[in-house]
Amino acid sequence: MQKEFHFHWLTKFKSMSLDQDNCKVxxxxxxxxxxxxxxxxxxFMKDFLSPSGIENSFKTWKVSGKYNTKDIxxxxxxxxxxxxxxxxxxxxxxxYKNNLENLHLCxxxxxxxxxxxxxxxxxxxxxxxxxxxxxxxxxxxxxIASLFSEPIxxxxxxxxxxxxxxxxxxxxxxxxHTDVMLGxxxxxxxxxxxxxxxxxxxxxxxxxxxxxxxxxxxxxxxxELFAKNVQYKEGVIKDLKEKSDSLNxxxxxxxxxxxxCLHCTQHNKTDITRISLDVRIITESNLLKYSRxxxxxxxxxxxxxxxxxxxxEPIGL
Numbered sequence: 616m617q618k619e620f621h622f623h624w625l626t627k628f629k630s631m632s633l634d635q636d637n638c639k640v641x642x643x644x645x646x647x648x649x650x651x652x653x654x655x656x657x658x659f660m661k662d663f664l665s666p667s668g669i670e671n672s673f674k675t676w677k678v679s680g681k682y683n684t685k686d687i688x689x690x691x692x693x694x695x696x697x698x699x700x701x702x703x704x705x706x707x708x709x710x711y712k713n714n715l716e717n718l719h720l721c722x723x724x725x726x727x728x729x730x731x732x733x734x735x736x737x738x739x740x741x742x743x744x745x746x747x748x749x750x751x752x753x754x755x756x757x758x759i760a761s762l763f764s765e766p767i768x769x770x771x772x773x774x775x776x777x778x779x780x781x782x783x784x785x786x787x788x789x790x791x792h793t794d795v796m797l798g799x800x801x802x803x804x805x806x807x808x809x810x811x812x813x814x815x816x817x818x819x820x821x822x823x824x825x826x827x828x829x830x831x832x833x834x835x836x837x838x839e840l841f842a843k844n845v846q847y848k849e850g851v852i853k854d855l856k857e858k859s860d861s862l863n864x865x866x867x868x869x870x871x872x873x874x875x876c877l878h879c880t881q882h883n884k885t886d887i888t889r890i891s892l893d894v895r896i897i898t899e900s901n902l903l904k905y906s907r908x909x910x911x912x913x914x915x916x917x918x919x920x921x922x923x924x925x926x927x928e929p930i931g932l
């Protein structure tokens with residue numbers, strides 16, 4: 616039976632318009648979290664400035680790990696999914712030895728182009744996945760759950776990303792952000808899993824927690840201002856580049872990091888495709904720490920609660 620959680624909601628989100636100041640709306644501008652009242656903002660800041668959950672659990676803001684790719688064979692199921700969705704022809708992949716890093720060579724440009732949400736039609740199609748791939752995902756979450764001393768809830772609909780070399784539609788600065796600025800609770804954990812080799816510009820770029828908090832503080836904890844600065848303020852763009860690093864990882868690696876860490880996808884200037892998975896998880900006890908209501912800032916305004924954004928039932932101890 617699903618456990619019951621009782622929260623005291625004081626305020627709700629509302630849409631936030633942007634004073635553009637002659638700047639084109641790009642990246643996360645106009646999509647950041649907003650508040651109904653001063654009290655709501657104060658409750659948010661109480662949560663945002665709370666001690667790091669991942670540092671409390673692991674004594675660090677970032678944890679790297681590996682999983683057994685024979686037991687959790689994402690590649691096999693990704694290939695099957697691409698063929699089943701008729702995104703790629705089976706013979707085409709065979710010609711490239713089923714190497715997902717060459718996926719871009721099998722596709723028409725129209726399938727690779729990014730929209731203004733940093734997605735292409737392939738990534739969007741993977742919001743709906745087969746039971747086989749979903750089961751593989753649950754196996755991975757079960758593996759992750761073993762690292763925690765309490766049950767965890769996981770993102771019900773995982774986010775698969777496909778980033779191709781020099782794909783069209785990338786006409787903005789690197790979109791540094793923290794999921795919290797997009798409505799996520801500061802108490803969750805980010806998990807990132809690549810299914811191809813990632814390095815340099817085809818990898819995610821991430822900023823250590825202390826630098827991330829300082830960058831956000833410099834914008835007076837105004838996420839809309841931060842989103843604008845990331846696109847148009849040369850000094851901020853330069854400093855973020857200097858304070859962040861591209862992850863160098865391989866298939867079978869994963870990373871867990873604090874949700875307040877600034878990170879971004881880059882313009883892929885390498886000659887290989889990057890495929891990866893974004894996942895958010897939260898421990899049972901952290902669900903009870905919310906001081907306010909948390910919802911996605913997108914169209915669905917989804918609650919960050921079990922049975923909504925997160926799984927209805929936890930996995931783990």
